[in-house]
Amino acid sequence: MSTLPQTAAPGMLQAGAQPAAGAAARRLLEEVEQAAARAERRRRRRVAASRLALVLVLLAGWELASGRLIDIFFVSRPSAIMEALWRLLMKENLLYHLQFTVLEAVLGYVAGAALGMAAGFVLARSDLLYATVQPLLAAFYGIPRIALAPLIIMWFGIGLNSKVVVAALMVFFIVLMNTIAGVRNVHPELIQIARVMGASERQILQKIVIPGAAPIIITGLQTAVPQAMIGAIVGEFISSNRGVGHVIGRAAGWFDTPGLFAGIVALLAVVLAMNGLVNLLEARAARWKGGAGLSQPS
Amino acid sequence: MGQTEAIIELESVSMAFVTRPRGGSHRALLALDNVSARIERGSFVTLVGPSGCGKSTILKLVAGLLRPTAGRVLYKGRPVQAVNTDVGFVTQDDNLLPWRNLLENVQLALELRGVPRPQREQRALELIERVGLKGFEHHYPHELSGGMRKRASIIRTLVYDPDVLLMDEPFGPLDAQTRMVLQDELLRLWQGSGKTILFVTHDLVESVALSDRILVFSRAPGRILKEYVVDIPRPRDVFHIHEAPNFNRIFDSLWNDIRGQLLEQRFRARAEEASA
Numbered sequence: 171m172s173t174l175p176q177t178a179a180p181g182m183l184q185a186g187a188q189p190a191a192g193a194a195a196r197r198l199l200e201e202v203e204q205a206a207a208r209a210e211r212r213r214r215r216r217v218a219a220s221r222l223a224l225v226l227v228l229l230a231g232w233e234l235a236s237g238r239l240i241d242i243f244f245v246s247r248p249s250a251i252m253e254a255l256w257r258l259l260m261k262e263n264l265l266y267h268l269q270f271t272v273l274e275a276v277l278g279y280v281a282g283a284a285l286g287m288a289a290g291f292v293l294a295r296s297d298l299l300y301a302t303v304q305p306l307l308a309a310f311y312g313i314p315r316i317a318l319a320p321l322i323i324m325w326f327g328i329g330l331n332s333k334v335v336v337a338a339l340m341v342f343f344i345v346l347m348n349t350i351a352g353v354r355n356v357h358p359e360l361i362q363i364a365r366v367m368g369a370s371e372r373q374i375l376q377k378i379v380i381p382g383a384a385p386i387i388i389t390g391l392q393t394a395v396p397q398a399m400i401g402a403i404v405g406e407f408i409s410s411n412r413g414v415g416h417v418i419g420r421a422a423g424w425f426d427t428p429g430l431f432a433g434i435v436a437l438l439a440v441v442l443a444m445n446g447l448v449n450l451l452e453a454r455a456a457r458w459k460g461g462a463g464l465s466q467p468s
Numbered sequence: 469m470g471q472t473e474a475i476i477e478l479e480s481v482s483m484a485f486v487t488r489p490r491g492g493s494h495r496a497l498l499a500l501d502n503v504s505a506r507i508e509r510g511s512f513v514t515l516v517g518p519s520g521c522g523k524s525t526i527l528k529l530v531a532g533l534l535r536p537t538a539g540r541v542l543y544k545g546r547p548v549q550a551v552n553t554d555v556g557f558v559t560q561d562d563n564l565l566p567w568r569n570l571l572e573n574v575q576l577a578l579e580l581r582g583v584p585r586p587q588r589e590q591r592a593l594e595l596i597e598r599v600g601l602k603g604f605e606h607h608y609p610h611e612l613s614g615g616m617r618k619r620a621s622i623i624r625t626l627v628y629d630p631d632v633l634l635m636d637e638p639f640g641p642l643d644a645q646t647r648m649v650l651q652d653e654l655l656r657l658w659q660g661s662g663k664t665i666l667f668v669t670h671d672l673v674e675s676v677a678l679s680d681r682i683l684v685f686s687r688a689p690g691r692i693l694k695e696y697v698v699d700i701p702r703p704r705d706v707f708h709i710h711e712a713p714n715f716n717r718i719f720d721s722l723w724n725d726i727r728g729q730l731l732e733q734r735f736r737a738r739a740e741e742a743s744a
Binding site for chain 1 (some may be wrong): 531532533551552556559561563575576577581628
């Protein structure tokens with residue numbers, strides 16, 4: 171988000187867009203714009219610096235407290251975790267395990283999101299269908315979907331497939347519910363006006379409903395990213411011989427706290443990377459939305 | 469017949485809506501009660517009346533977005549049986565697509581009708597320039613002022629050259645100055661275009677300033693109470709419409725009709741309260 175601290179009301183002077191403004195006024199506006207840009211850059215630098223400081227303080231506190239205030243057996247400490255991470259990377263093929271977990275999560279995410287969106291569009295556009303399956307959906311949505319994981323492993327085996335299915339299931343309902351909410355949120359007048367303009371049903375879906383529902387769907391897609399990871403990892407915990415979930419489970423079995431934390435750190439890195447990708451998608455799709463602090467013109 | 473050709477005819481149109489209060493049973497409410505009217509081609513006709521008298525319902529009937537419960541709605545002599553894509557609909561909210569910039573919004577109807585990009589862009593740019601929005605083509609709706617958005621919503625309807633414009637309180641949400649400027653612009657766009665405008669408003673001054681004929685509706689269920697022919701010559705000056713010779717006569721008479729309806733409405737409500 172790159173919004174200037176002062177947002178102009180629509181139609182007000184802007185340095186670039188107002189040829190009618192006099193040279194002096196234009197220079198003044200340019201100065202104000204540059205000052206605003208500088209202030210924004212300064213603010214961002216400050217936020218980045220304080221975030222870094224916070225992480226360092228937390229890590230230092232952890233390092234110092236462990237062994238002195240808290241038993242090192244339970245909490246390990248950052249330096250030991252880094253060592254364990256290094257060991258995992260160099261000697262125990264962390265990347266090999268990571269690759270499976272990521273593959274499971276990504277496949278599950280894509281499948282769950284695609285099916286969730288498709289089902290959502292169909293359900294939201296048919297009242298009868300929606301009324302029919304709504305109680306069933308609510309019931310399924312209410313079950314902690316993790317509880318289904320053992321069943322799915324029974325059905326699909328201990329290999330890749332079962333984890334993909336668990337991850338897809340985690341993603342499916344979130345995306346489905348958001349798609350339905352998004353479609354229902356499209357203003358009916360927009361659709362009526364498009365009809366009068368001569369839009370076919372297909373055009374209404376393409377040009378009005380899908381873009382209109384996109385912001386809420388994208389929120390669902392963002393929420394679902396860590397869920398796909400959770401699905402894959404839980405599947406691996408329950409039963410598997412590879413993947414980061416397996417590595418963490420094994421470390422726990424050996425009471426290897428640093429190894430356990432190292433696995434978690436690896437997961438954290440992957441989830442952050444995946445979130446980054448989805449945020450990129452959102453930034454592209456939502457260019458038309460007003461930035462934060464935009465005054466609502468009347 | 470000696471009369472100009474009617475483009476829209478309402479023949480004994482009644483419209484009922486069904487509501488169902490929470491926990492109650494279905495109730496049918498009459499919004500329009502046996503309304504007949506004919507709108508001549510090329511005329512500017514305004515519908516005025518108290519809120520909830522079914523004025524907007526008439527626009528939706530002509531657009532084919534609703535079907536009458538009884539009676540017939542004719543467009544160019546034929547009953548309206550599907551969505552009427554020959555008309556343009558301008559609503560109270562501008563209803564621009566927030567994810568499209570101005571140029572893309574104005575082009576929408578041509579895009580839906582399969583007009584190739586160069587032609588539709590050229591047509592859109594012409595209209596954008598005509599209403600003074602040049603320089604804002606790539607702005608999104610949230611970056612435009614209320615008046616600019618309203619202009620955009622009018623030209624994105626004009627872009628496909630509909631024979632009839634249905635306008636549902638289009639200037640309602642605007643401030644007084646912007647409203648007058650837009651009334652003036654609307655008259656300029658309409659003058660000599662041959663288009664028919666059916667215009668719903670609460671604003672009696674607006675109805676006199678703009679239209680050839682005013683249909684006054686009763687409180688719900690809506691019936692046509694009276695009809696005025698506004699014999700103020702054109703082109704009109706909306707900024708000085710108060711000074712037009714017949715303005716006061718028409719305005720006072722209109723206000724009397726509406727006030728009568730409002731008083732009756734209040735009287736009814738009290739009587740119902742008392743009997744309950």
